[in-house]
Amino acid sequence: MHNFQYQANAANVIFGSGTIHRLPSELKRLGLHSPLLLSTSQQVSQAEHIKAALKSQVAGIFAGAVMHTPVEVTGEAIKAARASGCDSLISIGGGSTIGLGKAISFRTGLYHLAIPTTYAGSEATPILGETEHGRKTTRSDSKILPGTIIYDVDLTMTLPASMSTVSGINAIAHAVDALQARNGNPIVSLMAQQGIKALVQSLPIIHQDPSNHDARSKALYGAWLCGMCLGSVGMSLHHKLCHTLGGSFNLPHAETHAIILPHALAYNAPEITGVMAILDALLPSDDGDAIQGFNQLLERLEIKRDLKSFGFQEGDIAKAADIACINPYWNPRQVEKPLIQELLRRAWAGEQAK
Ligand code: NAD
Numbered sequence: 001m002h003n004f005q006y007q008a009n010a011a012n013v014i015f016g017s018g019t020i021h022r023l024p025s026e027l028k029r030l031g032l033h034s035p036l037l038l039s040t041s042q043q044v045s046q047a048e049h050i051k052a053a054l055k056s057q058v059a060g061i062f063a064g065a066v067m068h069t070p071v072e073v074t075g076e077a078i079k080a081a082r083a084s085g086c087d088s089l090i091s092i093g094g095g096s097t098i099g100l101g102k103a104i105s106f107r108t109g110l111y112h113l114a115i116p117t118t119y120a121g122s123e124a125t126p127i128l129g130e131t132e133h134g135r136k137t138t139r140s141d142s143k144i145l146p147g148t149i150i151y152d153v154d155l156t157m158t159l160p161a162s163m164s165t166v167s168g169i170n171a172i173a174h175a176v177d178a179l180q181a182r183n184g185n186p187i188v189s190l191m192a193q194q195g196i197k198a199l200v201q202s203l204p205i206i207h208q209d210p211s212n213h214d215a216r217s218k219a220l221y222g223a224w225l226c227g228m229c230l231g232s233v234g235m236s237l238h239h240k241l242c243h244t245l246g247g248s249f250n251l252p253h254a255e256t257h258a259i260i261l262p263h264a265l266a267y268n269a270p271e272i273t274g275v276m277a278i279l280d281a282l283l284p285s286d287d288g289d290a291i292q293g294f295n296q297l298l299e300r301l302e303i304k305r306d307l308k309s310f311g312f313q314e315g316d317i318a319k320a321a322d323i324a325c326i327n328p329y330w331n332p333r334q335v336e337k338p339l340i341q342e343l344l345r346r347a348w349a350g351e352q353a354k
Pocket of ligand 1: 040041042043066067068069093094095096097099117118119120121122123125126127128129155156157158159160163167230253254
């Protein structure tokens with residue numbers, strides 16, 4: 001056994017079906033009386049539902065969360081929080097809403113309870129990505145980690161099948177990068193393998209039948225494990241490329257992760273033979289390796305494979321490669337700009353990874 005270091009992220013995690021009903025007792029346990037509920041405008045009805053369940057115990061709803069956590073929205077939300085006299089925050093939604101909860105909590109010290117409804121995994125990480133003047137910056141601090149996470153599979157049932165599958169691949173990408181991390185360790189490796197397995201098994205079922213409760217439950221469990229991987233160890237080329245494409249070209253988060261994953265894995269494959277052996281077993285394919293396994297899984301899930309569908313231009317490839325190579329994250333294979341440019345070209349065109 002190699003030497004390793006493992007830092008556990010300490011949140012109180014409540015997982016299951018109907019667990020939203022544990023919210024009042026969790027608030028009581030924490031001595032909190034007036035949370036501000038956070039959501040996107042699309043999910044305000046879920047926030048209203050929770051407000052009704054908490055009866056008088058709510059300071060208000062701020063339904064202005066949007067993708068990539070712009071600091072202007074955080075400023076507005078902090079004003080709303082102060083005006084409401086809230087003593088805590090409850091974010092109900094995907095990574096965008098949870099990002100807003102983290103941004104407010106980090107600046108105000110308000111307790112943050114997260115109720116995730118996608119598979120993005122932000123709730124399980126001490127990482128906050130924010131945008132200001134069109135640039136995305138990321139910081140990591142233990143104070144950013146939500147104090148409580150309530151996973152209630154019932155709240156994920158409304159996530160459309162197409163969003164569920166790309167969100168699930170976004171989660172798998174955290175685990176794939178964690179398996180290759182420089183600071184990887186056996187605990188994270190276990191979580192990564194179990195997380196990938198749960199999602200690889202459940203996503204095709206959700207694709208066929210989004211109302212399948214067991215598959216939804218398994219996917220949410222996998223998403224939690226993959227989120228813990230993201231929050232525990234360093235990410236490499238895959239995440240650097242996706243942060244570049246999201247932050248500088250405004251490409252959609254989960255869809256971009258789903259397109260890049262097999263390409264970034266194919267790039268690193270020659271340097272991570274041990275990891276590839278693990279992934280080959282988790283993603284069996286007709287011709288043997290995990291890269292083909294991912295190609296086939298994405299096809300089966302009918303996920304779009306080309307960045308050009310999302311507005312990324314062929315003329316942007318060189319600029320994106322420049323940005324991704326300026327300050328690369330640590331990567332098991334040296335990051336070489338001409339090869340990254342070719343990787344991005346393939347992803348732009350929607351070619352299969354190989
Ligand atoms: P999202 O939060 O933007 O959600 C996408 C859309 O789906 C929104 O309109 C949302 O309201 C809706 N939605 C969410 N759950 C739903 C449900 N159950 N039913 C119906 N509609 C639902 O998307 P996301 O992919 O979850 O999050 C992306 C954002 O999260 C990005 O900004 C990304 O950078 C961030 N993120 C951060 C971390 C981190 O650790 N800091 C990790 C992952 C993602």
